[in-house]
Amino acid sequence: RKEVEQDPGPFNVPEGATVAFNCTYSNSASQSFFWYRQDCRKEPKLLMSVYSSGNEDGRFTAQLNRASQYISLLIRDSKLSDSATYLCVVNEVGKKSSGDKLTFGTGTRLAVRP
Amino acid sequence: GAVVSQHPSRVICKSGTSVKIECRSLDFQATTMFWYRQFPKQSLMLMATSNEGSKATYEQGVEKDKFLINHASLTLSTLTVTSAHPEDSSFYICSAEGTYNEQFFGPGTRLTVL
Numbered sequence: 001r002k003e004v005e006q007d008p009g010p011f012n013v014p015e016g017a018t019v020a021f022n023c024t025y026s027n028s029a030s031q032s033f034f035w036y037r038q039d040c041r042k043e044p045k046l047l048m049s050v051y052s053s054g055n056e057d058g059r060f061t062a063q064l065n066r067a068s069q070y071i072s073l074l075i076r077d078s079k080l081s082d083s084a085t086y087l088c089v090v091n092e093v094g095k096k097s098s099g100d101k102l103t104f105g106t107g108t109r110l111a112v113r114p
Numbered sequence: 115g116a117v118v119s120q121h122p123s124r125v126i127c128k129s130g131t132s133v134k135i136e137c138r139s140l141d142f143q144a145t146t147m148f149w150y151r152q153f154p155k156q157s158l159m160l161m162a163t164s165n166e167g168s169k170a171t172y173e174q175g176v177e178k179d180k181f182l183i184n185h186a187s188l189t190l191s192t193l194t195v196t197s198a199h200p201e202d203s204s205f206y207i208c209s210a211e212g213t214y215n216e217q218f219f220g221p222g223t224r225l226t227v228l
Contacts, residue, residue: 032215043207043219044158087157091215101148102217106157 003027006088006105013078014113021073021108023088032091033064035073037084038107044087047073078112085109117141118210120220127198128228134194135223137208143188144210148217149181152205164191198227 006023013019021035033050048055050062050071061074071088088105117140127133137147145166150158162183163171170183182194195202203226209217 034216041205041224043222046216046218049214049216101160101163102215104157 002105003092003103004088004090004105006086006108008106008108010109010111012111012113015078015080017078017112018074018076019078019110020075021086021088021110023071023073023105025069025071025088025090025103027090027092027103028066028069030090030092033062033071034089034102035060035062035071036087036089036104038087039084044104047086075110078110080112080114083110083112116210116212116218118208118218118220120208120223122223123221124224124226126226126228129199130197132194132196133198133225134192135206135208135225137191137193137210137220139189139210139218142210142212144191145188146211147185147191148209148211149183149191149193150207150209152207152222158207161193195225198225200227203227 004025035047036044037047038044048057048062050064052064054063059076063072085107087107089102092101092103119138121136125133147164149161151161152158160173161176164183164185166185166188172178180196185191205222205224207219207222209219211217
């Protein structure tokens with residue numbers, strides 16, 4: 001089983017749609033969770049951290065279910081500029097110390113069409 | 115804030131030569147930096163963790179004598195690919211660790227070995 005699993009997609013949605021990304025992780029000791037986006041041939045960019053209570057940033061909502069080891073990202077009112085690959089990222093060691101390694105999912109590609 | 119630069123952005127070299135890639139945190143100090151490699155349509159794979167003032171920690175299967183890492187200051191880490199071969203052609207990305215375990219990525223270096 002992969003450490004971080006995501007649906008590879010692609011998700012092809014019209015502008016304005018709501019799209020949900022799901023992710024599961026295998027290390028129950030993981031403490032830090034993130035969503036990154038990566039545009040084609042570019043570096044990943046931090047989209048948002050994921051907190052236990054869930055958090056929202058504009059059109060983006062992230063949720064964490066520790067019991068199920070499941071992370072989600074919801075994008076509302078999707079824009080053309082949201083087209084990218086969304087990476088679910090989990091820290092490996094499970095303690096908030098310097099140098100914790102991050103494990104990346106393979107990403108879910110999103111294409112938003114006009 | 116949290117800007118990471120990488121140089122060069124693209125390099126083409128002959129087989130057998132060495133290539134040096136620089137990673138700089140421009141507006142913050144990073145005790146820990148990471149070096150990743152990404153092949154087309156694959157996820158980022160961690161190569162090594164670079165700690166300022168000490169030896170890098172390499173992931174299993176990554177040859178430390180081939181991929182030399184130096185983290186001489188809190189804002190600079192370098193990766194040298196020694197005696198590069200075509201199979202080393204890849205997208206090399208560095209990241210610098212932030213306060214909350216998040217990582218900020220450089221724009222990447224695309225290496226092509228002929």
